[in-house]
Amino acid sequence: MTDVLIVGAGPTGLTLACDLARRGLTIRIVDKSPGHPRSSRAKGPNARSLEVLEDLGVVEAVLAAGSAPLPMRKYRDGVPVADTDPYAGSAPTPDAPYDRGRLIAQWRLEEILRDRLAGYGVAVETGTEVVGLTDDGTSVTVALADGSSTSARYVAGCDGAHSRVRKLLGVPFEGETAEDQVMVCGDVEIDPGVLDRGIWHQWFDEDGAVMLCPVPGTRAAWWFQSGPERDADGRPLAPSADGFRRLFARHTRLPAAHLTEATLLSTYRVNVRMADRYRVGRVFLAGDAAHVHAIAGGLGMNTGIQDAFNLGWKLAQVLRGRSGTELLDTYEEERLPVAAWTLDLTSERLRATLEAIRKPGGGLDSAITPSTSGLDRGYRWSSLAHPGGDGDALRSGDRAPDAPCAVAATGAPTRLFRSFAGPHLTVLGFGAGTEGVLRAAASAHGDAVRAVRVYGADAPEPGTEAAGPDALHDREGLARTAYGVGRDTVVVIRPDNHVGLISDTDGFDAVHRYLEALDGVRKPDPMSVAGMVDGTRKG
Template sequence: MTDVLIVGAGPTGLTLACDLARRGVAVRVVDRSPQHPRSSRAKGPNPRSLEVLEDLGIVREVFDAGSAPLPMRKYRDGVPVADTDPYADCAPTPDAPYDRGRLIAQWRLEEILRDRLLSHGVRVTTGTEVVGLDQDEDGVTVSYADGSSAPARYVVGCDGAHSRVRKLLGIPFDGETDEEQVMVCGDVEITPGVLDRGIWHQWFDAGGAVMLCPVPGSSTGWWFQAGPERDPSGAPLAPSRDGFRRLFARHTRLPGDHLTEATLLSTYRVNVRMAQRFRAGRVFLAGDAAHVHAIAGGLGMNTGIQDSYNLGWKLAQVLRGRAEPGLLDTYEEERMPVAAWTLDTTSERLRATLEAIRRPGGGLDSAVTPETAGLDRGYRWSSLAAPGADGVLRSGDRAPDAPCHDAATGAPTRLFRTFAGPHITVLGFGPATQDTLRRARAAHGEAVRTCRVFAAGAPGAETAAAGPGALHDRDGLARAAYGADAGTVVVIRPDNHVGLIAGAGGHDAVHRYLDVLDGAAQPDATSAEGMVDGAPKG
């Protein structure tokens, strides 16, 4: 029997599949499309999604296939009026190695994810449409359009805004569609040399707009977005190659035949909707199947990737009998508030952008804010966030990175390299944490990776005896990022969020908390109470 059937092979479904497969879960991915789409659609991962892709082991491939975000040139009446680089003042920091996202065609990102999945022995099955779901306490019987059926222990619908899985479950998709906010989109080819490919070009005129962003990895390909042509009654016309040429010529003041090809044409309307539930028994929803919103800020694909990153380890722990089934309840508990925030934020960014483009020099940079990087999205409200005093870092927050050195070899490394992989991580700051780390290893084996973090100036003999994986925090950046004193222990969840921070005297709480993530304890609000026994946490 398949452990997890994933319906939909976009970035959301493929991220989940990669995460499950590396954890030894028997996963199957099906998609109704007869072949893998070639659309560029979403423009790429944001900084938080890059951290997820690094953990999955493919961030280098994404960097090689993509490009950095481009400066934006705004035009009025065909004349350049402003150049803006929304990331000009950004730089990596010790706790956040990615200060900006990466431009990459969605089809190329999906190709990279499929290759990674194939390295785990899993191949996507195309041309396979799910038409029925019948579940009981033991699993789900999945029916397909060809008349066949097969069992799975769990099903995850990653099949987009028109999700068949969501409809089969009868889950309402509440919200609204703004029929007036319409945009036509497509992938186009433009004569080489006509436009600078180092610029995201944006023409905003009183009568409409055209935006052209070069697709990385191509010498002639561009993302095309525009206000639609309209008929005499004001109704938007369907996109076409000739229509794109007319829009191109009208706004750029360049000959329309420079736009030589237009494919994957679509009409986009602003939809702001969220499923009433993200789970029905053994079936889950993720990505656009669970929530859709305005494209301003580029959070659509990224929110789906992070849905999967939250759900994957929880499914794996339950399937392997290492956690109680109640752990799965925390997926909806944690991700639904993030989805609601995303709907509100993208709607506000759309409003700000529409206001900005009314003025010469305004453009899509109005949609870019620090929040759209995704680095401040955490789960402080979660029943998996152990209670305690406020600090520089709190349970539920994204776990920060920090440059360190291998305590045994002196080689430079980073906390993220310690976190990378399917395990739980326990950091111990100071010699007083040694027994806590030893007990964690003994109780949980390979499911937990323990790491001593030595302060600057730690005695050489102690450092040399630290054992493999110990880190030397020469510059104190790890301690600063985690607000750690001598004796602090930090539990990092498999999705690289802080689970618990225990100070001196709170180390028994570490072992009770680890039993929630990798044991028999029930992960509900009462199980988290008293975990730190008054000890300070970040």
């Protein structure tokens, strides 16, 4: 029987598939489309999603295929009035290697993820439509449109805003559609040399707008977004190639014939909706199947990628018998509030952008804030978050920071993220007093836990046998700074690179209880998540 059937092969489903496949689980990923769509749609991963893609081993391919976010040129009445670079002055920091996202066509990102998945021996099954679900409490029987059926221990609905899985589950998708906030979109080709491809061009006029962003890796392709043409009664007209040419000519003041192709035309209306639950028995929802919102800030695809990264390790721990099924409840507990926050943020950013473009020089840069990077999203409220800490200090549930280090055994440069990468928990030990808990964690949990001693000034000389293969040298003290370490401290990092707990030498028993709850290989009946939280609160 298949461990997990994933319905939908967009970025959310592919991220989940890659994460589960590298953990050795048996998966199927199906999509009702007859072939892989060539649509650009989302413009690329944000900074946090790049960290996820790095962990999955594909970030170098994404960086090579895409481009950095472009400066924005705003026009009024066909005349340039302002150039803005929303990322001017920003740069990577020791704790965050990506200070901005990456522009890449969604079809190209999907190609990269499919190639990664193929390396695990898994291919997307196109033309495969799910029409029924039956959950008997131990598995899910899935009926397909061709009359066949299949079974899986769990099912993940990653099949978009019109999710068949969500509808079959009867999960409400509450919210609203702003019928008056309409945009037409498509992929177009423009004669080379007509527009500077190093610029995201934005024409905002009193009677409408056109936005053109070059698609990286292409010679003449652009993302086209515009207000729609309207009929005599003010109703928006359906998008068409001729309509796109008329809109292009009206706002750019350039000859319509320069726009030579217009494909994948669609009408976008602002939808703000969210499922009221993410799990029904053995079936889960992720990505647009669980939440849709305004496009301002570019968080749609990114929220889905991060949903998948949260769900993947939890499914794997339960399927491999290393954690109780209560762990699966924390997926909704953690990700549903993030979706609610995203709906609020994107609606507010849309309001700010619509206000900004009323004046010459306003543009889409109004949608970008530090929060749209995704780097400040954590789960401090989660039952998996060990209590403790206050104020601005790093706390359990937060995104785990990066830091440059050296491999203690060789002196070669490395980063904390390289220790975190892969399907395991990580235990960082700062200080000599942590040696015992690191040895115990490695002994009890084997490959499921990577125990990493982080040396400071006490680091052994490279080439000696004193440092283990996973030990790091925090030469500049940047890891200690990022984690707020002032004395012997153990930090548990979850497989999705969020802090599980931070414990000093007075509370190392809490470390053992936490690891047993998430990877209870020594207990035939693993401790429940609720029991773990109660225990660590007492520890």
